[in-house]
Amino acid sequence: EAQVTQNPRYLITVTGKKLTVTCSQNMNHEYMSWYRQDPGLGLRQIYYSMNVEVTDKGDVPEGYKVSRKEKRNFPLILESPSPNQTSLYFCASSLKGQRQSGANVLTFGAGSRLTVL
């Protein structure tokens, strides 16, 4: 089954304790992206990657890191989490998106709900 898998789905942690949210896709997609969703603010893009070893900042990258060493994986790293990073996080993937096509549709993971105390 074509899917994007995120882990963990739920996590409660404390301020300053490094954590990684993993994201893996099995669709051979070049493009992967991370979002956070907060009440009333929709989804905001954190980082994205157009291909292996190519990453770039979205609209809210502060406090986050990413890496893209393999095509299928795009982990989100919080080096020193703070309470304002409490949020619902989504990973998504698609084909590269550099031509106008329905193939640009993002496939989302199930989401990871993170609470930082």
Add this chain to the structure above:
Amino acid sequence: AQKITQTQPGMFVQEKEAVTLDCTYDTSDQSYGLFWYKQPSSGEMIFLIYQGSYDEQNATEGRYSLNFQKARKSANLVISASQLGDSAMYFCAMREVNTNAGKSTFGDGTTLTVKP
């Protein structure tokens, strides 16, 4: 820069009636895609419909249609014959093709409640 505006935080519709969810956008790119996603209370993001900026016909997918008015920069979602299962949050989103192919922007969402 891309911007998506959804001006209706909440909408109500009677079961079996049609409803329109508004979306306006702003972009300097000539080539872009517009999307609608549904997020039920369980939290997953479900793709509903896509419209390319060069598509002359409005997109349709079953009970969903996209009323695309390029000159007005609007991409409203029309749901016909609403069902109780349509109660959810709906997001309008866009991706540019040329200038910022990696960027994707979402609106703040509209919560739709279908009344029996």
